[in-house]
Amino acid sequence: MLKIVGLTKTYGEKKAADNINLHINKGEIYGFIGHNGAGKTTTIKAVCGILQFDEGEIYIDGVSIKNDPVKCKSKLAYIPDNPDLYDFMTGIQYLNFVGDVFEVGADKRKALIKKYSDIFEMTENLSQLISSYSHGMKQKLAIIAAFIHEPKLIIMDEPFVGLDPKASYTLKQMMREVCDNGGAIFFSTHVLEVAEKLCDNIAIIKNGQIIKCGTMEQVKGDASLENVFLEMEVETNNA
Numbered sequence: 001m002l003k004i005v006g007l008t009k010t011y012g013e014k015k016a017a018d019n020i021n022l023h024i025n026k027g028e029i030y031g032f033i034g035h036n037g038a039g040k041t042t043t044i045k046a047v048c049g050i051l052q053f054d055e056g057e058i059y060i061d062g063v064s065i066k067n068d069p070v071k072c073k074s075k076l077a078y079i080p081d082n083p084d085l086y087d088f089m090t091g092i093q094y095l096n097f098v099g100d101v102f103e104v105g106a107d108k109r110k111a112l113i114k115k116y117s118d119i120f121e122m123t124e125n126l127s128q129l130i131s132s133y134s135h136g137m138k139q140k141l142a143i144i145a146a147f148i149h150e151p152k153l154i155i156m157d158e159p160f161v162g163l164d165p166k167a168s169y170t171l172k173q174m175m176r177e178v179c180d181n182g183g184a185i186f187f188s189t190h191v192l193e194v195a196e197k198l199c200d201n202i203a204i205i206k207n208g209q210i211i212k213c214g215t216m217e218q219v220k221g222d223a224s225l226e227n228v229f230l231e232m233e234v235e236t237n238n239a
Contacts, residue, residue: 143171
């Protein structure tokens, strides 16, 4: 579903992404972890077609993000760590705008908006201006907008930031449901306990390079993901 081949992105003399190679299959929840500035957001934005890159290639369901970015974007949804929504719109106006962009039919759109807004207890807030929303409410709206066009691939950057425990639990269930239905999810997180319980596969990035990746069992073995991550941080610092 997502194939990253030799991705390299340079800012001045610093390589924010240094020859990154990852393959996310249908049905997989793939976690992406690393310290601040490790290259997670750079990689994610390149995958979404937001950021141009210097070398390599990215394929979404077999389509090159370089050669056909519009087709790639039609297959995916992106949820940033800090949702930058249109504050002058109401919640329902924004969801209908997204539905129009992705050409979601009226009946299907109405049903999916009701389904997800009810799940996140946002239905009564959709008539309000987004400018009046809290960070958590904006995050929920961004999630609903991502799910209503039923993308094949969902890309998320720190999706649990700002969500209350109930909403976090709901999102985790929705993520698994997407993958059970043949989709795929690639997301970054600092919450290692969540990644350990939720992910099928994991990649650890540091200084723009993937230092370890594979199934959860391959990466962490008998230890916790937190311990493995901290040990690898120490090892690479001392190398």
